Amino acid sequence: MSRNPRYDILFEPVRIGPVTAPNRFYQTPHAIGAGHQMPHTRAAMREVRAEGGWGVVNTGYCSIHPSSDDAPLPYCRLWDDEDIKVHALMVDAVHRHGALAGVELWHGGSGVANRLTRVTPMSVSGISYDLSYPGWISLAKSRPMDRQDIREFRGWHVDAAKRARSAGFDIVYIYAGMGFGPYQFLLPWMNKRTDEYGGSLQNRVRLMREIVEEMKEAIGQTCAIAVRFSTDDLLKIPGETLESEAHEIISMLSDLPDLWDIKSSSWTVETASARFSEQGAQEPWNSFVKPLTSKPVVGVGRFTSPDEMVSQIKRGILDLIGAARPSIADPFLPRKINEGREDEIRECIGCNICVSSYHDSVPVRCTQNPTMGEEWRRNWHPERIPPGDPEQSILIVGAGPAGLECARALGQRGFAVTVAEAGEELGGRVTIESKLPGLATWARVRDYRTNLIQTMGNVDIYRGSPLSAQDVMDFGCDHAVIATGAQWTREILSTDGYPISGFEGDAVFTPDDVLAGAEPEDPVVIYDFDHYYMGSCLAELLRQHGNEVTIVTPANAVSAWTFMTNELAEIRVRMIELGIGTVFEHYLTGFSDGAVQLASIYRGSDISSIDCGSLVVVGVRTGNDRLFQELSSDADRIASAGISTLRSIGDCRAPGTIAHAVYSGHECARNIDAGDSIQPFALERPRL
Ligand code: ADP
Ligand code: SF4
Numbered sequence: 219m220s221r222n223p224r225y226d227i228l229f230e231p232v233r234i235g236p237v238t239a240p241n242r243f244y245q246t247p248h249a250i251g252a253g254h255q256m257p258h259t260r261a262a263m264r265e266v267r268a269e270g271g272w273g274v275v276n277t278g279y280c281s282i283h284p285s286s287d288d289a290p291l292p293y294c295r296l297w298d299d300e301d302i303k304v305h306a307l308m309v310d311a312v313h314r315h316g317a318l319a320g321v322e323l324w325h326g327g328s329g330v331a332n333r334l335t336r337v338t339p340m341s342v343s344g345i346s347y348d349l350s351y352p353g354w355i356s357l358a359k360s361r362p363m364d365r366q367d368i369r370e371f372r373g374w375h376v377d378a379a380k381r382a383r384s385a386g387f388d389i390v391y392i393y394a395g396m397g398f399g400p401y402q403f404l405l406p407w408m409n410k411r412t413d414e415y416g417g418s419l420q421n422r423v424r425l426m427r428e429i430v431e432e433m434k435e436a437i438g439q440t441c442a443i444a445v446r447f448s449t450d451d452l453l454k455i456p457g458e459t460l461e462s463e464a465h466e467i468i469s470m471l472s473d474l475p476d477l478w479d480i481k482s483s484s485w486t487v488e489t490a491s492a493r494f495s496e497q498g499a500q501e502p503w504n505s506f507v508k509p510l511t512s513k514p515v516v517g518v519g520r521f522t523s524p525d526e527m528v529s530q531i532k533r534g535i536l537d538l539i540g541a542a543r544p545s546i547a548d549p550f551l552p553r554k555i556n557e558g559r560e561d562e563i564r565e566c567i568g569c570n571i572c573v574s575s576y577h578d579s580v581p582v583r584c585t586q587n588p589t590m591g592e593e594w595r596r597n598w599h600p601e602r603i604p605p606g607d608p609e610q611s612i613l614i615v616g617a618g619p620a621g622l623e624c625a626r627a628l629g630q631r632g633f634a635v636t637v638a639e640a641g642e643e644l645g646g647r648v649t650i651e652s653k654l655p656g657l658a659t660w661a662r663v664r665d666y667r668t669n670l671i672q673t674m675g676n677v678d679i680y681r682g683s684p685l686s687a688q689d690v691m692d693f694g695c696d697h698a699v700i701a702t703g704a705q706w707t708r709e710i711l712s713t714d715g716y717p718i719s720g721f722e723g724d725a726v727f728t729p730d731d732v733l734a735g736a737e738p739e740d741p742v743v744i745y746d747f748d749h750y751y752m753g754s755c756l757a758e759l760l761r762q763h764g765n766e767v768t769i770v771t772p773a774n775a776v777s778a779w780t781f782m783t784n785e786l787a788e789i790r791v792r793m794i795e796l797g798i799g800t801v802f803e804h805y806l807t808g809f810s811d812g813a814v815q816l817a818s819i820y821r822g823s824d825i826s827s828i829d830c831g832s833l834v835v836v837g838v839r840t841g842n843d844r845l846f847q848e849l850s851s852d853a854d855r856i857a858s859a860g861i862s863t864l865r866s867i868g869d870c871r872a873p874g875t876i877a878h879a880v881y882s883g884h885e886c887a888r889n890i891d892a893g894d895s896i897q898p899f900a901l902e903r904p905r906l
Pocket of ligand 1: 615616617618619620621622638639640641644645646647648683684685686701702703704842845867868869870876879
């Protein structure tokens with residue numbers, strides 16, 4: 219297929235200082251959870267984007283000096299010459315595919331705790347951010363930088379830039395955004411200096427200007443110098459001659475850098491989930507930049523639609539289409555557009571599971587792309603998969619995310635695949651959950667897979683086909699895969715964490731009941747000890763239906779785990795705005811006489827109760843594994859039916875997130891002919 223001429227503009231080269239990007243697809247710097255210690259993993263995770271057509275591929279944040287240490291979070295570094303070869307591995311991998319490689323040099327200022335290096339953090343005036351999330355609170359406050367520190371700070375940037383050039387990078391960043399080092403100098407509430415680096419805007423910008431100038435002088439002949447800059451804070455400060463200080467700074471430095479990379483100062487805003495933001499939501503922070511510079515401008519916006527990308531360029535908002543998440547979900551997005559295969563784009567759903575993996579300090583995993591992070595250690599490619607035996611037949615029972623991904627990947631391998639789905643609709647939980655407020659994009663997990671499957675001649679799907687064990691055996695297949703999902707239970711855990719019963723009456727509901735249309739009577743209490751999205755989404759849904767809702771949880775926040783997906787604060791705001799009541803740090807111990815009984819998690823003797831007409835329990839899911847158990851308990855009959863392997867995958871095997879289910883389906887498809895034991899994978903090893 220050939221490219222739609224409507225998208226030609228996306229494939230124009232863009233000059234960036236001394237280098238030229240082959241097209242407008244720009245993988246912006248973003249953390250991938252494979253820091254300095256995992257060079258092979260990191261190189262492969264970046265290379266796959268270059269192979270997939272991204273014209274520029276950047277590192278994540280790369281520390282320039284031990285005074286900027288973000289441990290235990292995974293960052294990369296260029297502290298001395300020994301660090302160069304770790305980066306050269308990635309640069310060479312990116313260059314193999316004709317893309318430019320960029321490095322995001324970074325100094326965290328007071329935004330780091332230096333837990334590993336124990337160097338006293340330093341910042342513009344010794345003012346540290348008020349971080350109130352327990353994992354991020356730093357007890358090591360920063361000291362103000364003196365003139366000598368500032369000189370050294372500039373020198374560290376230049377030294378790191380020279381090392382970056384030695385590693386082969388084409389684009390070298392100075393990071394003046396997101397609350398980090400040079401950005402702190404710009405903010406009047408952080409910068410209280412009375413010397414030439416504080417006070418007037420000219421003075422506050424001085425450090426940023428000096429670093430750009432010095433880096434240009436040192437490496438500007440061969441490398442482009444990019445500035446990563448946050449505008450949202452500065453847009454709120456009126457400028458002397460222009461609308462805001464953000465406008466003033468861009469016009470002061472205008473053509474000094476070779477590229478402006480614009481982003482929000484808050485990571486939770488920058489990477490807002492689809493539940494709380496639309497594609498292109500960053501436009502208010504970057505749309506004013508282009509008229510103030512002749513240099514190219516890049517920004518993100520969770521862009522997955524080529525039409526929206528074209529619109530961003532034609533409307534003069536951006537020159538380069540920046541992407542982190544869309545490039546994780548589909549490293550081959552540019553190539554698919556180039557080859558007229560837009561229908562095959564694996565669109566990011568904006569769930570932020572990728573963000574949670576960075577917080578977990580593990581290589582980024584993605585709900586849509588199960589191969590992300592597995593490129594090197596498992597040798598998994600997002601588009602290619604080893605062929606299988608077309609003579610082998612496989613029956614998959616259940617067409618949720620696990621069953622559909624398994625069918626798609628097995629179909630791609632060439633096996634003869636049949637999928638039996640009990641319901642009339644495909645997609646299992648994503649079809650149901652995408653009807654929850656804010657989760658419509660989650661249906662993309664289903665749509666990407668069904669779109670591809672319907673083009674495959676070797677995959678048949680039967681709807682309205684609930685299979686029994688006898689049906690599976692009668693069907694006659696070489697391999698049977700059971701993907702029958704999970705269900706929510708009414709199980710409640712005691713204060714010691716053990717299941718307790720007694721919550722079975724008509725007024726007790728599960729999320730499955732509510733999603734199937736049950737109408738709980740007021741007042742509704744949602745007891746949430748699942749801690750992810752379901753409790754707050756149901757509260758929102760019931761509120762839309764006019765219910766009076768209170769969330770009770772043993773945690774100290776609504777949907778407490780969403781701290782990991784950067785959604786916690788947004789969820790809290792929404793609960794407040796909707797008038798949803800909250801009771802934190804309490805166990806539910808009983809439900810009788812129109813009230814639930816609660817006990818404090820700290821002092822069990824502190825008992826209270828609140829009125830409750832209906833109780834919705836959001837806590838424990840259990841796999842629908844009856845079919846699998848029935849089949850696996852009779853190995854002889856399975857064998858005589860000609861079934862050589864029987865597997866369970868996804869939520870049926872062990873309930874988890876959608877990302878777990880997709881991964882499980884993919885892994886099964888890769889290894890269906892390799893035995894059921896856990897397959898070995900390569901390990902990164904420190905050099906001794
Ligand atoms: P997962 O996340 O593991 O893919 P889901 O719950 O999303 O799990 O999907 C499981 C699917 O399996 C549902 O669409 C459900 O209708 C289907 N299913 C469950 N039991 C059977 C069965 N016995 N025969 C066919 N389909 C089934
Ligand atoms: Fe997008 Fe979710 Fe994948 Fe992140 S994990 S890239 S938000 S689909």
